[in-house]
Every structure is written in C-alpha cells, then in structure tokens.
Amino acid sequence: MASHPFEYFLWTIYPYLMLGSFFFGTIIRFTFFHAGVTAKSSEMLEKKRLMVGSTLFHVGIIGVFFGHIMGVLIPKAWTDALGISDYVYHHFIAIPAGAFFGILATVGVYMLCWRRFRNHRVFRTSSTADLIVIAALTIEITLGMLSSFVTAPVHPDFNYRTSLAIWARQLFYFQPDFRLMLATPLMYKLHVIFGLMIFGAFPYTRLVHALALPWRYVYRRFIVYRRRPQV
Template sequence: MAHPVDWFFWTVYPYLMLLSFFFGTIIRFAFYPASVTAKSSELLEKKKLMVGSILFHIGIILVFFGHVVGILVPKLWTDALGIPDHIYHLFALGGGGVGGGLALIGMLILTYRRFSDARVHLASSTSDLIVNVALLVTIILGLAASFIAGPSHPAFNYRETLSVWARQLFYFRPNYLLMVSTPMLYKIHVVCGLAIFGFFPYTRLVHALALPWQYIYRRYLVYRRKPQV
C-alpha cells in the first residue's frame, strides 16, 4: 500500500502548483501589470548575459517541446506508426541531451554571473537568486534522470508510467500508483518542475508570458526628417 505522502505529491500537489500558476498569473497581470518585467541588468554586465541567455533560451525551448511531445504523445501512437521503442528513446535522449545541455551551460553562465559579479548581485532580488538556483537544480535533475536514472533502471519505462500519470492530470483522474515505482531522480525532478510552475507568477519568470503580440498587428511608425527652415 502506498504511503499518504505519495498520494499527496502525485494527486494534490500538482493541482496546488497549477492553481498557483493560473491564479497568480491572472492576479499579477490584472493588478500589477507594471511589475511584469525581466528587470534587465544588461547595463551592468553584457557579455556573459548575452551568451548565457541565448544558450539558455534555445535550450529551454527545445526541452519544453521535448517534454510536451514526451507527455502528450502516447506510446500507442508511436507503436501504430511502427516506431520501435529504442529508436524513440534514442531520438528523445539525443534531443533532450542537446536541449538540456544548452540550457545547463546557459544557466551555469547566468548563475555564475549573478553571484560573482558584485554589481549584478547587488541589483538582484532574493527572488532572482532563488530562481537561478532553482532552474539550475531542475535542469541538472532532468539530465540526471534521463542519463543516470533511466539507464540504471532498464525495466522502467516513463511512457507507461510517468507520462500516463501526467496526461491523467488533464482530466482530473491521476493514478498516483503509477508514480510510486518511478525512480527517485524522476520524482524529485517532477516535484521541482511543478514548484517552478507554482512560483512562476511571483518571479521574473512571468515576463515569458508578456510577449509583445501588438508588434505583429500595430501600424508602422513613420519617422520623417525635420524640414530645414
């Protein structure tokens, strides 16, 4: 019989974090729109920021879509297309390794910059520092789960356990027993990832949702030289 802690983490905890994400985001955009900013420290230090930010953003986008495919595409579908498990896992590890590696290198640079540069560190809030460390730890855990826990537990197939549980969250019937036998590194990675979602609206990360869509459809701004008198 599963422990009550398992039931809490795999039945209640995900919804607490997701509710915090949705309601926190709505409240921040509705009542504190001026605070939705990345608070750039580019003027204090630019070189490490540009390299780290580019690598991190490219990597995290690849990782995000990799997670979406891994969770939302059932094993039944790839089996129907005739894609063998070892080929699927080979591409998943390759893509995840590239995306996760880029995100890790970028986050290492950004975290080193934020803690080692005196001016950047002084301009950082406690939330900024926590976000950097949290993202770094979560990325490391994700890579460790894929390249250490996975090969160490050959009988474990996340597509038949973790991914199924994650999809069940969307229709409010998560079977927490699917997560009981999941390797610990995967569990910690999921807990940390959900925590980032939960605290997302209250940190600088919320700026990722403030995309300037108005630039797509706004009228062009015409600049004319002032006529000489």
C-alpha cells in the first residue's frame, strides 16, 4: 500500500464513497424528497430526436447493464465449468452482444446529447444538472466502447474476468484487493472511475427516476380526452 497510495484510494476507498452516496442518497431522496423524483420532459419542445434517441439509448443501456452483470458478477470458473471457453465467451457472446447494445446506447446518447446542447429551446430550459448528466453519460458510454473495441485489441493479454471482475466482486464482501487493478489498462480504469462517479451522483439528479417503478399506471383509471367540437 505504501508504494501505491493513490491506487489504494481509487480501488479501496473511492468505490465505497460512491456506493455509499448512491445507497444512502437514494434512501434520503425517496424518504424525504419523493415528490421530486421525476424526469422533467422536454417532449413538447422537440419530439422527433427525443423519441428516436431515447428509445435507442434505453434499449441499449438495459442490454449493456445486463452484459456488465454477466461479465463482472459471473465468475470465469462458472462458465469454464459449463464448458464455455474464453474464445467462445468473448467472440460469440460478449463481443457480439456488447457491440449490438453498445452501438444502440452510443447512438442514442449522442443524439440526446446533441439535442440537449444544440437545440436552442431545449438548452434554454435545461438545468445545469440536466446538462452535466447527459454529458457524463455520453463520456461514460464512450469510455466503455473504447475499452471494449479499441483498448481490448491493443492489449490482447489482458482479461478483465481475471482481474477487474474479481476486484468488483470483492467489493461486495468488503475485501477489495487494489493490486488486481494495477495492471488494468487506463481506458478500463477511467471507465470504472467515471461509472462510480455517476453512481455517486445518481440520487441527486434526474437519473433517480429510473428507480421509481410506475406501479400506479397498472391500476389507475384511463384518462379520457375529448376533442372540443368544431363550431
């Protein structure tokens, strides 16, 4: 630890600061500020790019999320026990699925980011937090794509399942070994650092609406709209 104080902080202390902010901040937000858990819509200001970008982004990010769950939380020993080799796992499962959902998320978030900053009406009605959130998501998804499809081919000997993934699982039982991250390529490190930062800021931004399941829409009565007759 003495020779790597900054690395020790990044991979042992910083993750718990961000995850603690996520969990306790979310509890506080839903307990005391539940009325503010919403995503302010700008659909009336511009609809076409919003619909296309939002659909691509949400479908892509859901796929990417479950891909991360499978890649990080499922140990390599489990897939080995099923007879799935590293070659098959990466070239027939991880890379095709990651490319498909990653491209969807990337195209979607870039459309939403362009719309947020370049559409005059949308930009003028956006809060500072709105601009920071969409910029942060754009950077994080870009870092993820660069890690998977640029850095990975440059470092063919690096296997995140035997280093980064093990470190990530160790966080859950409070014994992270920061040394597992020392040889991790920089792009992967930036992706993890930025992702943890987004988790830490999650409860204090519009992103928190993702945790608000709309159960009331299941049983609420239909809203009837009637057109005023033309005179």
